[in-house]
Amino acid sequence: MKILVADKISSIGIEYLKQQPGFEVVVAWEVIPDWKASPEQVKQLIGDVEGVAVRSETRISADIIAVAPKLKVVGRAGVGVDNIDIEAATERGIIVMNTPGGNTIATAELTFTHMLCGTRPIAQAAASMKAGRWDRKLYSGCELNGKTLGVCGLGRIGAEVAKRAIAFNMKVLAFDPYLTESRADALGIKKVELDEVLSQSDYITVHMPLTADTKYMIDESAFAKMKDGVRLFNVARGGIIKESALAEAIKSGKVAAAGLDVYESEPLAEDSELRGLDKLVLTPHLGASTKEAQESVGVEIAHQIAEALQGGMVRNAINMPSVDSKSLEVLQPYLTLGQALGSFVQQLAPPNVVKLRITYTGKITSLDTLPLDRAVLRGFMRKISDHVNDVNAPKKLQELGIELETVKSNQEAEYTELVEVQALCADGKTRTASGTLFGKVQNPRIVSIDGHGVEATTSGILLVFKNKDVPGIVGFLGTELGKDNVNIASMSLSRDRGEGWAISVFELDSVPSEKAQADILKHEAILKFRIIEL
Numbered sequence: 001m002k003i004l005v006a007d008k009i010s011s012i013g014i015e016y017l018k019q020q021p022g023f024e025v026v027v028a029w030e031v032i033p034d035w036k037a038s039p040e041q042v043k044q045l046i047g048d049v050e051g052v053a054v055r056s057e058t059r060i061s062a063d064i065i066a067v068a069p070k071l072k073v074v075g076r077a078g079v080g081v082d083n084i085d086i087e088a089a090t091e092r093g094i095i096v097m098n099t100p101g102g103n104t105i106a107t108a109e110l111t112f113t114h115m116l117c118g119t120r121p122i123a124q125a126a127a128s129m130k131a132g133r134w135d136r137k138l139y140s141g142c143e144l145n146g147k148t149l150g151v152c153g154l155g156r157i158g159a160e161v162a163k164r165a166i167a168f169n170m171k172v173l174a175f176d177p178y179l180t181e182s183r184a185d186a187l188g189i190k191k192v193e194l195d196e197v198l199s200q201s202d203y204i205t206v207h208m209p210l211t212a213d214t215k216y217m218i219d220e221s222a223f224a225k226m227k228d229g230v231r232l233f234n235v236a237r238g239g240i241i242k243e244s245a246l247a248e249a250i251k252s253g254k255v256a257a258a259g260l261d262v263y264e265s266e267p268l269a270e271d272s273e274l275r276g277l278d279k280l281v282l283t284p285h286l287g288a289s290t291k292e293a294q295e296s297v298g299v300e301i302a303h304q305i306a307e308a309l310q311g312g313m314v315r316n317a318i319n320m321p322s323v324d325s326k327s328l329e330v331l332q333p334y335l336t337l338g339q340a341l342g343s344f345v346q347q348l349a350p351p352n353v354v355k356l357r358i359t360y361t362g363k364i365t366s367l368d369t370l371p372l373d374r375a376v377l378r379g380f381m382r383k384i385s386d387h388v389n390d391v392n393a394p395k396k397l398q399e400l401g402i403e404l405e406t407v408k409s410n411q412e413a414e415y416t417e418l419v420e421v422q423a424l425c426a427d428g429k430t431r432t433a434s435g436t437l438f439g440k441v442q443n444p445r446i447v448s449i450d451g452h453g454v455e456a457t458t459s460g461i462l463l464v465f466k467n468k469d470v471p472g473i474v475g476f477l478g479t480e481l482g483k484d485n486v487n488i489a490s491m492s493l494s495r496d497r498g499e500g501w502a503i504s505v506f507e508l509d510s511v512p513s514e515k516a517q518a519d520i521l522k523h524e525a526i527l528k529f530r531i532i533e534l
């Protein structure tokens with residue numbers, strides 16, 4: 001398996017990948033000496049690669065994905081994945097993973113450094129000293145003590161910045177729609193709306209991803225709401241603060257000081273007007289550039305990529321549910337059951353399914369069932385679409401126009417836990433299969449088909465049929481299958497005395513020939529049957 005290291009990650013991480021049996025590691029800058037991670041260069045190396053490790057420089061666009069037919073994993077040694085086309089990767093079933101947390105402290109500390117530089121003009125004073133001057137009057141500053149800091153985006157980095165601000169005796173306001181009051185209380189900060197952050201803060205710092213909601217969140221109209229002499233910082237993503245509006249606000253004197261680490265377009269253009277603004281301190285996307293952070297994220301991503309490609313655990317995936325090893329052990333039999341039920345129902349139902357409903361009942365409802373949903377979908381799509389995996393299964397289902405509904409039910413059931421998969425068809429009919437885990441070994445079994453109790457395996461070949469409840473059916477089938485040299489491994493019969501018919505499942509060792517299937521259907525008591533391959 002070929003792994004491409006496209007951006008400079010920790011050498012310990014690269015070594016780890018090289019040590020993995022069966023891995024061939026291509027270190028981009030060793031192969032192409034003037035490596036700039038341009039699309040042309042990336043295309044030269046990515047053609048036969050199964051895993052790629054990147055930071056923020058290499059763009060994994062839809063075009064790149066299109067020329068990387070073997071690509072299975074994109075590992076981002078860091079947080080932001082805006083350089084990766086997640087939609088295109090998901091469509092292709094490529095796992096995109098990052099390493100949240102590894103560079104939190106480094107980035108929080110750089111933010112604080114920027115805040116301090118915006119408080120005491122260290123960068124400007126240092127430059128003047130280097131230029132041979134001694135300008136004591138020019139470079140006086142102010143104090144953080146007693147000031148109000150507004151934090152937009154109170155996630156990992158925002159929270160660390162807030163803690164440091166509190167240590168400097170600042171009051172902290174936070175705007176983050178996803179922040180709970182209890183977390184705000186625990187951090188000793190006040191959760192407010194964006195307008196309050198804008199109007200009440202002496203310092204404003206942003207720590208969110210760049211999304212449609214956050215793009216230009218700080219634009220001309222936001223600056224108009226701010227105090228005169230406000231100080232602004234962006235160590236998150238270029239474009240959250242609109243650069244042209246910031247430049248105007250600095251020039252007009254509205255903004256007393258500002259610091260940027262990230263830009264709308266990177267690298268920042270040589271002739272960008274931002275470079276000429278004295279009150280603005282610029283750093284070239286250095287948030288995560290500490291020895292500690294790079295070692296942490298580089299080693300972590302190497303481990304994650306290796307594990308995912310070696311068929312182990314998938315951690316920190318952006319486009320599929322992640323499961324840790326302990327949970328995976330618990331979930332494994334359920335995943336087998338879920339995939340089997342999904343596949344079973346798809347093969348049982350006609351092709352006009354419009355909705356898939358997964359219902360969890362009993363003990364299982366206490367687990368994180370998201371990975372199970374994916375297993376059901378993967379099973380359902382198995383015979384419909386090529387290359388379906390946990391990454392792209394929901395997208396593929398959506399493309400087929402099939403809606404997904406998942407329900408956690410607290411209703412009494414015959415089993416202590418039950419997974420039910422129901423296909424709702426365009427004509428209003430439904431086809432349903434349920435399953436549970438049997439015994440201490442947690443053996444997955446199908447226990448009901450369309451509401452009729454059966455007991456069937458979750459692997460192999462099943463003959464499912466509906467018949468009139470008359471004598472001789474089992475003998476007839478035994479004879480017909482025997483003539484076709486098909487062995488019956490087990491059978492489960494379920495009859496409905498009231499209606500006079502039965503649903504039965506035979507587990508077979510091989511698929512009966514078309515002739516044998518036609519002969520079986522000739523029996524007037526066999527109403528319909530399906531061969532289901534699990």
Ligand SMILES: NC(=O)C1=CN([C@@H]2O[C@H](COP(=O)(O)OP(=O)(O)OC[C@H]3O[C@@H](n4cnc5c(N)ncnc54)[C@H](O)[C@@H]3O)[C@@H](O)[C@H]2O)C=CC1
Pocket residue numbers: 078079080081100101103104107152153154155156157158175176177178179207208209210213214235236237261262285286287288289
């Ligand atoms: N300059 C650099 O080198 C680095 C930059 N970053 C960037 O810093 C940012 C934050 O990273 P983390 O704290 O690790 O992420 P995180 O996911 O822990 O925090 C992001 C926070 O933003 C909030 N948020 C999302 N949408 C929002 C909205 N519309 N309005 C307000 N809040 C919103 C979320 O609720 C979350 O609490 C990311 O953009 C990341 O890419 C991260 C590391 C290094």
Ligand SMILES: O=C(O)C(=O)COP(=O)(O)O
Pocket residue numbers: 055056057077078079080081103285286287288289
């Ligand atoms: O982790 C992030 O989001 C970053 O922006 C860090 O970027 P980098 O890995 O230093 O290119």
